[in-house]
Amino acid sequence: MATVRRHSHCLESVVTTVKFSSLPLTPALLDNIASLGYTELTPIQAESLPLILDGNDVIAQAKTGSGKTACFGIGLLSRLDLTDFNVQAMVVCPTRELADQVCNELRKLARFTQNIKVLALCGGTPARPQAESLAHGVHIVVGTPGRLQEHLRKRHLRLDNLNTLVLDEADRMLDMGFEEAVSEVISYAPKQRQTLLFSATFADPIRELSRKFQNNPLTVSIENNHQDNAIEQRFFQIDKNKRSNALGYLLAFYRPESTVIFCNTKKDCHDVANGLEGNGFSVQSLHGDLEQRDRDQVLVRFANKSCSILVATDVAARGLDIKELQAVINYELPWDPEIYVHRIGRTGRAGNTGLALSLCTPQELPRVKAIEDYQKFSAQWDEVAPFQAGREQRLEPPMITLWIDGGRKDKIRPGDILGALTGEKGILGSEVGKIDIFDNHAYVAIKRASIDSALGCLRTGKIKGRNFNVRKSQWG
Known part of the structure; x- marks a missing residue:
């Protein structure tokens, strides 16, 4: 069921199959879309x-993997005047990683249309080349709030011709403290424009952001009821002092x-991770106090399967998109059933099955009732047995x-690392997992049985x- 709301008036419609070819798009854009398969x-x-x-x-309420980038991307591409090399569309993202993903998607959507210029404006890379690119003319910019502020203040970036503004993962931008920066960026934009706001949740701060910057917006919410899909949900009633066991x-x-x-507080997040680590589990924690570099390291190791368990708060997990996540466990149920649905929706994706396991004390039973009402299903209860590590x-x-x-600053690419590992007397390519490259360092996942051979290849060979110095990661 999808619900479209405008102020207090509510329109409800059942999502039916819609083909891109039925949309009023130019033949060139339709050809681009068809070429991508x-x-x-999607519902959103x-x-x-x-x-x-x-x-x-x-x-629009939309999360990673819902097709939201293509949604606003097709919208802004459909309004471009290719003869005008002023900035006509701007996408504001909370992180450099998301901005890079959005840029790549926009370029794919526009790849058979000549002369569309898309530019990423993010921190962590030099500002001067970005300013030079802006001076040569750009149709679309995708950036993070801080770097956009910098270019706007220096008048490298001008928004006089902007017709479409997109705020992507707006809730995460607010969680990360970017509200003032986003407000300043928007202050440079014309009043007459289209503003599209995408968020995983519709909490009050998001509605306030919409009220400030949008004009009579239509609200789109896709309700994801998981009881009929690949996520198996189970609830376990326990005494409060038995939660860790x-x-x-x-x-x-x-x-x-x-x-x-998922934990509701940073303290629980820290305590749970320490307790599991003490019992010999492979675990890392993700919370709002982590520096960006530490966050990167945590996410790299979890995504490349060299750590089995990630303990996180809701705020820290914003934008987290891990492929083939097998289970989500609610150490404590959230107060809001919408947050519960958002949590468990991270598993059971792309044709995979998933587990959603929730611990619940007698005092938290009203939260389960709220989840049942929200999802329109009856909770399935199981029992836990005593655990001894x-x-x-x-x-x-x-x-x-x-x-x-x-x-990156050493011009290292994934292929260089793979070649160093699999060259003469090296290991098999099938033993090499995910490779992540940052500005000053890189990570590569190796199957456990081949780790000593891989270390030898990289320490005695060259990239x-x-x-380069090579060592096992801290939690390997």
């Missing part, structure tokens, strides 16, 4: 895109290869991460003709 619209696209193409301001039992009984455990319960991650003291 897109035929039918089916509800939002017609409204966007009609020129409405839209506030019950968590150990769930991990030992179900033995998921990758698990995100032992080596037989530990599930070792299949991979170990190696840290390399060289990155791009140079020797």
Whole structure:
């Protein structure tokens, strides 16, 4: 069920199959879309895109993997005047990583249309080349709030011709403290424009942001009821002082290869991670106090399967998109059933099955009732048995991460690392996992059985003709 709301008036419609070819788009853009293999619209696209193409301001509830980038991307591309090399569309993102993803998607959508210029404006890279690119003319900019501020203040970036403004993952931008920066960036934009706001939740701060910057917006919300899909939900009633022991039992009984455990507070996040680590589990924590570099390291190791368990708060997990996540565990249920649905929706994606396991004390039973009402289903209850930590319960991650003291600034590419590992007397390419390259360092995941051979290859061999320091990651 998809609901489109405008002020207090509510329109409800059942999502039906809609093909891109039915939309009022130019033949060139339709050809681009078809070349990417897109035929039918996702639910968020089916509800939002017609409204966007009609020129409405839209506030849409959408998360990573829903097709939201193509949704606003097609909308802004449809309004471009290719003969005008002034900035006509701007997408504001909370992180450099998301901005890069959006840029790549926009370029793919526009790849068969000549002369469309898309530019990323993010921190962590020099500002001067960005200013030079702006001076030569750009149609679309995608950036983070701080770097956009910088270019606007220096008048490298001008928004006089802007017709479409997109705020992507707006809730995460607010969580990260970017509200003032976003407000300043928007202050440079013309009053007459289309403003599209995408957020995973519709909390009060998001509605306030919409009120300040949008004009009579239409609200689109796709309700995801998981009881009919690939996510198996189970609830476990426990005494308050048995919560940690019950968590150990769930991990030992179900033995998921990758698990995100959600806590409601940073303190619980820290305590749970320490307790699991003390019992021999492979675990890391993700919370709002982490520096960006530490956050990057945590996410790299979890995504490349060299750590099995990630303990996180809701705020820290914004934008988290881990492929093949097998289980989500609610150490404590959230107060808002919408947040519960958002949490468990991180598993069971792309045709995979997933587990959603929730611990609940008698005092928290009203939260379960709210979840039942929200999802229109009856909770399935199971029991937990006493847990005693032992080596037989530990599930070792299949991979170990190696840290390399060289990155983009050394012009290292994934192929250079793969070549150094699989050259003469090297390991098989099938033993090499995910490779992540940052400005000054890189990470590569290696199957556990091949880690010593991989270390030997990189320590005695060369990458791009140079020797780099290599070591096992801290949690490998």
